[in-house]
Amino acid sequence: MLWFVFYNQKLLVKINNDTIYIPNKEDLTELETQLTKEIYIGRLGNSPCFVAEVTNEPLSLPVGLNYESLRKLYIKSEDDIFRMAGRAHQIMNWVRKHQFCGQCGVPTKNKTDELAKECPSCGATSFPRISPAVIVAIVKEDKILLARNINFPTSFYSVLAGFVEPGETLEECVQREVQEEVGIEVKNIKYFGSQSWPFPDSLMIGFTAEYADGEIAVDNMELSHADWFSCCNMPAKIPGKRTIAGRLIEWFLEQKMPLMPK
Numbered sequence: 001m002l003w004f005v006f007y008n009q010k011l012l013v014k015i016n017n018d019t020i021y022i023p024n025k026e027d028l029t030e031l032e033t034q035l036t037k038e039i040y041i042g043r044l045g046n047s048p049c050f051v052a053e054v055t056n057e058p059l060s061l062p063v064g065l066n067y068e069s070l071r072k073l074y075i076k077s078e079d080d081i082f083r084m085a086g087r088a089h090q091i092m093n094w095v096r097k098h099q100f101c102g103q104c105g106v107p108t109k110n111k112t113d114e115l116a117k118e119c120p121s122c123g124a125t126s127f128p129r130i131s132p133a134v135i136v137a138i139v140k141e142d143k144i145l146l147a148r149n150i151n152f153p154t155s156f157y158s159v160l161a162g163f164v165e166p167g168e169t170l171e172e173c174v175q176r177e178v179q180e181e182v183g184i185e186v187k188n189i190k191y192f193g194s195q196s197w198p199f200p201d202s203l204m205i206g207f208t209a210e211y212a213d214g215e216i217a218v219d220n221m222e223l224s225h226a227d228w229f230s231c232c233n234m235p236a237k238i239p240g241k242r243t244i245a246g247r248l249i250e251w252f253l254e255q256k257m258p259l260m261p262k
C-alpha cells in the first residue's frame with residue numbers, strides 16, 4: 001500500500017541513495033501529524049495507492065522522509081511513479097477545491113461507486129477536472145517554429161502551446177493559438193500524441209502542422225521571440241525528451257536528419 005501524502009502542494013517521499021520511493025503505511029507511523037482527505041486512486045504494479053494531505057507540517061520528519069515538489073520528482077523519479085504522483089496531485093487539488101457544493105454551498109460527500117463528489121442537498125456531482133491544451137510543431141520546408149516564452153530562461157525555446165477554449169475543436173484551437181501568438185496560418189494539422197501534465201491539471205494534446213501563410217509577429221504577451229530553426233541551427237536549450245514538447249522537436253529532427261549518425 002503506497003501513500004501519496006501532500007503538504008502545501010509538496011509530496012512526501014522516501015529518498016534512499018538518491019532514489020525516490022513513495023512511502024508505505026509503515027513509513028508514516030512516525031509522522032507526527034494526522035492524514036486527512038484520504039482517497040483511493042488506483043494501483044501502481046500490485047500496490048494499492050492512496051492520496052491524503054496533512055494540514056500541519058511536523059516540526060521534524062522521520063529520517064529518510066522529505067517533502068519534494070512535483071517538478072523535482074519529474075526530473076528525478078521513474079515514469080510510473082511520476083505518473084501516479086501526478087494523478088495523486090491532481091486528485092488532491094480537486095478534493096481540496098470541492099469540499100463544498102459549488103451550486104448550493106453544502107459540504108459534499110465522496111461517492112462510493114466512482115471517483116466523484118456529490119452534494120447531499122441538491123445532488124450536484126463533480127468529477128476531477130482536467131484542462132486540455134494543444135501543443136504543436138509547425139514545420140516550414142526544413143525548419144521548425146520555436147518560440148521563447150516570456151517566463152522561460154534566456155535561450156530556452158519550445159513549440160507553441162495553449163489551452164482549449166469552450167466550444168472549439170482541438171484543430172480550431174491549434175489555428176487560433178498559432179494565429180494569436182505568432183500571427184501565421186497553418187494547414188495539415190495532424191494528431192501526434194498526448195501527455196498528462198499535472199502542473200496543475202493539464203492534458204497536453206500534441207499536433208504537427210505545416211506553415212500555410214503569413215509572417216511571424218509575436219504577441220509580446222506570452223512570447224518574447226519566435227523564429228524558424230533548422231536542424232543544424234537549433235537554440236541552445238530545448239525541452240527534454242520526457243516531455244511531449246521534446247518529443248515533437250525530436251520528431252522534426254529525425255525527419256530532417258535521416259542520414260546523420262545517431
Ligand SMILES: [Zn+2]
Binds near residue numbers: 101102104105120121
Ligand atoms: Zn448542492
